Amino acid sequence: MKKLLILLFIGLGSMTINAQADTTPLKGKVTIEVDGLACPFCAYGLEKNLKQIDGVESIDINIDEGSVLLGITKGKQTSKNVVLEKIKEAGFTPGDIKKENDG
Amino acid sequence: MVKFKTILLPTLLLVLLSLEMAAQGPPIFTDTPIMLGVQGRGVRTFGNIISKENANAYAQILVVPYNITSKWQVDAVVPYISISPEGASSNSGFGDLKVFTKYQLYKKDGKGKTLRGLIKLTETFPTGNSTKMPALGSGAYQTTLSLVNGYVTTKYGIYGEVGYNSAGNNLPDNLIYNIAVGYPLLPQKYPPNQLNLFLELNGNYVFDNIGNNLFLSPGIQYIAGRKLLFESGIQIPLADTAPINQQTNYILRIGTRILIF
Numbered sequence: 001m002k003k004l005l006i007l008l009f010i011g012l013g014s015m016t017i018n019a020q021a022d023t024t025p026l027k028g029k030v031t032i033e034v035d036g037l038a039c040p041f042c043a044y045g046l047e048k049n050l051k052q053i054d055g056v057e058s059i060d061i062n063i064d065e066g067s068v069l070l071g072i073t074k075g076k077q078t079s080k081n082v083v084l085e086k087i088k089e090a091g092f093t094p095g096d097i098k099k100e101n102d103g
Numbered sequence: 104m105v106k107f108k109t110i111l112l113p114t115l116l117l118v119l120l121s122l123e124m125a126a127q128g129p130p131i132f133t134d135t136p137i138m139l140g141v142q143g144r145g146v147r148t149f150g151n152i153i154s155k156e157n158a159n160a161y162a163q164i165l166v167v168p169y170n171i172t173s174k175w176q177v178d179a180v181v182p183y184i185s186i187s188p189e190g191a192s193s194n195s196g197f198g199d200l201k202v203f204t205k206y207q208l209y210k211k212d213g214k215g216k217t218l219r220g221l222i223k224l225t226e227t228f229p230t231g232n233s234t235k236m237p238a239l240g241s242g243a244y245q246t247t248l249s250l251v252n253g254y255v256t257t258k259y260g261i262y263g264e265v266g267y268n269s270a271g272n273n274l275p276d277n278l279i280y281n282i283a284v285g286y287p288l289l290p291q292k293y294p295p296n297q298l299n300l301f302l303e304l305n306g307n308y309v310f311d312n313i314g315n316n317l318f319l320s321p322g323i324q325y326i327a328g329r330k331l332l333f334e335s336g337i338q339i340p341l342a343d344t345a346p347i348n349q350q351t352n353y354i355l356r357i358g359t360r361i362l363i364f
Contacts, residue, residue, distance in 0.1 A: 036212030038255040040295035041128045042139035044329050044362055045173075047293075061293040063257060066214040091139045091173035093212035 024080040026097070030070050033095030034087055037066045046090040053078050053086060069100070128295075130283035131322035131336040131356060132303050134264045136219040136253040138168075138176045138205060145330070149358025156350050158188040158237065162198065174207040186237040198231035199240040205251070216256040223249040223266070243272035249279065260285035275311035297326035305338060314344040318354070330362035 037043060043061050050059050050070065055078050058071030068087075072078060080097060087094040129135040146167050153160040161184070168178040179202050185195035203225035211218040225247040231240020249266025264281040283303040289296060303320040322336025338354040345351065 033214070035214055036210070036217040038215055038217050038257050039128065039137055039139070039260075040291050040293050040297060041326050041332060042137055043293045043295075045139050045144060047329075063215070063291045063293050089173060091137075091210075093210075 022079070022081045022084070025077045026070070026080055026083060026099075027072055027077045028074075029100040030072070030083075031098045031100055032068045032070060032083060032087065033097075034066055034068055035093040035095055037061070037063055037092060042091070046087065046092055049086040049090040050083070053082055128285070128297060128299055128324050128326050128332055128334075129360075130260075130262050130285060130301050130303055131324065131334050131358075132305050132318075132320045132338065133262050133281035133283035134223065134249070134251045135262055136207070136221045136251045137217065137255060138170055138173065138207065138221070144168075144170060145360055145362040147358065147360040149334075149356050152355040152357075154352040154354075155345075156348050156352065158186055158349075160184065160186040176205045178203050178205070182231075184231065184239050186239070188237050191237070194232070194235055194237050194239060196232055196239050199245075200228045200230045202226050202228070203247075208250075216254070218252075218254045220250065220252040223247075223251055225249070225266075229272075241270070241272075241274065243270050243274045245270045245274075247279065255285075257291055258287075275309050275313055277310060278308040280306045280308070294329045295326040296328065297324070299324040299326070301336065303336070309344060315342050316340070316344055317342040322356070332360040334358050334360070 034046065040063050043063065046068070047059050047061060050056055050068065055072045055076035056070060057073045060069040062069070070083065083097070084094045129137065146165065148163065148165045151162040151164065153162065163183045165181045166178060168176055170176050179200070181200060182198035183196070184198040185193065187193040203223055205221045205223045207219065207221045209220050227241070227245035229240050229242050229244060232238065233240045233242030245268055247266045247268040249264055251264045253260065253262040262283040264279070266279040268277045268279055270276055281303065283301055286300045288298040288300060291297065301322040301324065303322065304317065305320055306315065306317045308315045317340070318338035319341050320336050320338045322334060324332060324334040326332045335357045337356070340351050343350045
């Protein structure tokens, strides 16, 4: 039982480390899939949370597509895990992140 | 009442079901399991105009929710009540204060949809004057444990709430049950400009052989941008356990929700 608990803690610890490890930089424009985006009035919290990220200059929430187009200031960058964490804090489930052409 | 049940109720259901569905906000009389937006970062206030056979009353209610996390919320409900009975002097003042907390039990999100459930614990404090008639409060501490569930998509929303209310001071316990369906009328977008229709059933089964109270509650809601929502609904009794001369004719609710945090 004791060994099982130790293994469980090690397992949980490594999961946490893995979850925090994705520091892939995000630049320019990125589209993030956001699951659970079914109530437009609830999206205010999502917009507010994403605005707190340093370098984010535009947020375009598309309820129909269940996605957010994030514009990051030229010369600045943020990381994937920061964006995903802000979406989770807002009460939604983040999905794939796709880089958009800046045009 | 018979006319209402046989003609108006089926017509209302038919009209609602035939509408093109498109997104919605929280129900007007039933609780929501989605503790986002104004549910966790704003204030809600509404006026209830209550018409009874033997009295008219007005209750202005202020609800202040606060999200501790996205899964955990605390709320305070402060009512100010004015009652004018027929042939007797009126009474007004603060009613019973309620404090409740909600905790999200589960969440299953998909593209444009979410299934959520939470547990809600409500404590009612007998702060309303119950010694002078007409009484403004129940005169009893009450504790309610509820489960609130909802399945919300970009096309419709279904909400359900069931709770057991345990009352002190020899008042009977009761079972609270609410169900709501929401249908958006306008295409959804953000920032929102939404017009939503709701049809709700709000029930309350009182133990100790007292019986069932049930309201049919149609309502309309307008979301005017990121931070402001207006709503109105009317509760029409389908079953009322009060004596004939004290029964409820209707309860009209007019309210707003404002995001401030």
